[in-house]
Amino acid sequence: MQPKLQNYKASGPKGRQRRFKFSWFSDFPSWLEYSESNHRAYCLLCFISSKNIKRRSGFDVFTVQGFDTWKKVHDGKNCAFLVHIGSGPCSHHNSAVTECCYLLNYPNHIDNIVEVANNQEKERNRLLLKTSIAAVKWLTLQSCSFRGHDETPQSKNKGNFLEILNLLAEFNPKIASVILENAPQNAKYTSPDVQKEILSIFAMKVRMHIREEIGDAKFSILVDETCDVAKREQMALVLRFVDQDGVVQERFFDLIHVKDTRALTLKKEISHVLSSHGFDVQNLRGQGYDGASNMKGEFNGLQALFLRECPYAYYVHCYAHRLQFALVAATKDVVPVTQFFQHLLFIVNTVDSSSKRHDELHDAQMVELACLLVIDELETGQGANQIRSLKRPGDTRWGSHLGSISSLMDMFNPVSSVLQKLAADSSPGTYRADGDTSFNYLTSFEFVFILCMMREILEITEQLGQALQKKRQDIVNAIRLVQSTKFLLEEMRSDDGWELFFCKVVDFCVTHEIDIPDMEQTYIMRGGRARRQPDHFTKERYFRVEIFPATIDTQLTELNLKFNEKVLGLLSISATLVPNNGFASFQASEICRMVEKYYPADFNKQERVGLENQLRHFVIDASNSDDLKNIATIADLCQHLVASRRAGTFNLIDRLLRLLLTLPVSTASAERAFSTLKIIKTRLRNKMEDEFLSNSLLVKIEGEILEHYSYNDIISEFRALKERRVEF
Incomplete structure (x- = not known):
């Protein structure tokens, strides 16, 4: 305190007593203090820093004891106040002054300055690393390469990684202020090692x-x-x-x-x-x-x-491989069907082997679409009536045969027009013979007959093929789809199926002006035949007996051979757990016997008894619950048990369902991985x-x-x- 009093208390021997002067506050305003309680003078700055500064003899006078020897305060150089201050910057008082200045100016203290600089360095490093992380993530998800051929500062194209960093810096000033040129050479986080890490x-x-x-x-x-x-x-x-x-x-x-x-x-x-x-x-x-x-x-x-x-x-x-093998086997065992696919591939190669013919096919489709729209044969709409191209069939590509046949049938008239034009072209360098041969193949009744037949068969098996490639397909449902596919093929093979199919073939021939032969006419078989078979029979017999049922029988035989699961008989019995069939053939004891046979390590004897009891309770619960009646697959059933919290009540049924769902259906996921592999690892990488x-x-x-x-x-x-x- 610096109080202003009427009279300060005197001290010293009688007759020589002295008092504190208020004017001394003006001479030493920054540190001098006076205590009214003990009437002594103190140094505020030395008192504040007394704990951090090593004390010397007499240092406690202005900090602890208090100064009251007023006679030693005078204008000379031996003034007690001046002696306390000292003459050098390293005196105890001046050191205390410096420390107090630091205390009063704490935000600018060197420790704080260093800490702020370190925090700024951390944020800069984090921003650099975040930018590199974002670039690596984006490039990986887009299957793009990271590095460029020339990544020097003078390069016009430094590669995808560095170019993305430059692009981000272009739209973000914070990134631009620290990235690349402004970043230290040892902490850019753009090296190939950092990218790999x-x-x-x-x-x-x-x-x-x-x-x-x-x-x-x-x-x-x-x-x-x-x-x-x-x-x-x-x-x-x-x-x-x-x-x-x-x-x-x-x-x-x-x-x-x-x-x-x-x-x-x-x-x-x-x-x-x-x-x-x-x-x-x-x-x-x-x-x-x-x-x-x-x-x-x-x-x-x-x-x-x-x-x-x-x-x-x-x-x-x-299962997807099995289906593909069954389809390929059908084309190899029936000679006319094998020849059909050879002719189909020849037609596709002839029409689509050059850019000129591809453009001609495009123009022919445009002309046909315009004519059909004029006579209201087509409906207009967004995405409808797109220009298409022919597809090549492949033995290892699932569904490619159906795609190839469907594309040819949908573009039959444009393809015929292109082949006619090619066969009539007399300019040098053209393939007139290929065009004429392809046109003869395309417009023959036998080719059209097999074309329509294979589309019918492949459309029946396509549903099964697509289902088998789903990630979440369960094996029980896959077997049921196999059975339904067999049933549809047998239905197509019947007399009613033949009549319906032949009508479709006739309609297609009439629409595209294909000559329909006399079915009662004698057909002369080309090539060698078994001796017990006649060489001469009607054309109706040839198409109705030699091709149509033979092809379907081959399909059915291959399906029965490829999809014969004797080991997993548990699947057909477990399918009775699906509620939407009304539990018509449900037998809890049979399911428990199959569980004992195939999963003895997952269900002990006591749990098998408990499983049978849970199965009986589950049938009653599912029969009376509206939310369970419409469930059609065990995959949906397992998911619904968890969602409805029934999995805790029927924990053994939940375990059984999970074991059944864990059984693989196809390796389509691995095949999809290989498709992605071809995108990532290319000829240039x-x-x-x-x-x-x-x-x-x-x-x-x-x-x-x-x-x-x-x-x-x-x-x-x-x-x-x-x-x-x-x-x-």
Whole structure:
């Protein structure tokens, strides 16, 4: 305090007493204080900093004891106040003054300045790393390359990664202020190593999420192999399981390079991946492969090797492959059908082999559409009446045969017009013979007959083919679709089916001006025939007996052969659990016997008794519940039990349904992974590392999982992956 009093208390011997002067406050305004309680003078600054400054002799006078020797205060250089201040900047008083100045100016303290600078450095580093993370994520999801041929500052095209960073900096001043040129050379976070580290973190997060989704549940593996563009054998591993919500999931997990396709090699690589991520092989309940000998071999095949470790990991030959094999077999066993597909491919190649003919086909379609619109034969609308092109059939592409036949039938008149024009073209360099031959094939009644017949057959099997390729298809429903497909084919083969089909063929011929032969006329069979068969018979017999039923019989025979599941008899019985069939053939005891046979490790004796009781209660509950009556598949049933909280009540039924749904149906997910592989690893990127390729493919296919993680999660993993000198 600096009080202004009438009289300050005197001190000293009698006759020589002195008092404090108020004018001294003006001489030493910054630190001098006077205490009214003990009537002594103090130094405020030294008192505040007395704890941090080492004391010397006499230092306590102005801090603790108080100064009252007023006679020593005078104008000379030996003034007590001046002596206390000291002559140098390092005196105790001046040090106290400096410390108090720091205290009063705390925001500008050096420690705070350093801390603010460090925080700014952290934010700058985070912004740089976030930008790189966003660029890597976008490029991976779009299957784009990262690096460029020339990434020097003088390059006009530095590659996708750096160009995206420049684009982001162009629209964000904060990024522009720290990125690339302004970033320190040792902390740009744009090097190829950093790009690979970020991608590896993405892949690690995705695999970790899939592992947490599966947990301790039972799962199946789907495996298929292919050669990439660099002629390296790659094996795709897909995991099929039922998640906590009762939904069937098929997650792509890894792409593994294998030196050879021997069953032992594949088994070793798959086991290594599963064990490295904490999967227990004893939880394996299904294997889905193609029909190659190294896969399905009963003694040394891949499925046999896994069955030795886990006897309940049942092998299911990919149903989609089986269907494709059945379709191909039908074309090979019936000679006219085989010749038909040869002629079909020849027509497609003739019409669509050059850009000139492609343009002519385009123009012919435009003319036909204009004519049909004039006579009101077509309906107009958005997306309707699109210009199309012919499709080539392929043995390894599911549904390609139907696409090729349908495109030809829909463009029959334009194709005929192009072939006629080609056959009549006399200019040099044209393929008149090909055009004339193709036109003769196209306009023959036999070709049109088989064209319409194969479209009818393939349209019946197409529904099954599409269903088998769904990720969430259950095997019980797949078997039911096989049965319905067989029924429709048998219905088509009947007398009524023949009459209906032949009428369609006649209508098509009349519409497109195709000559219809006399069916009573004698048909002379070309080529050799069995001796017991006549060489001369009517054309009606030829089409109605030799082609039509023979083709359908071949289809039915192949379907019966390819889809004969004796091992999994549990499936047909378990289908009786579906409520919408009214439980007509339901037998709880039969289901329990099949469970005892196929899943003894998942249901003990006591649980099998409990399962039978739960099944009886479930039938009564489902029969009286409106929300269960319309459920048509066990996949929907499993999901509904979880949603309606019945899974806790019928926990054993829920377990059984999950085991059935875990069984694989097809390896279509692995096939889709190979389609993505062709997009990522191209001819220009054929030197891609296996780990980088696997991570890119995983993030591309299962990229939606990354939405569960924030930038901070990725940055934390980045720090853990590689400690750096800079802070985040």
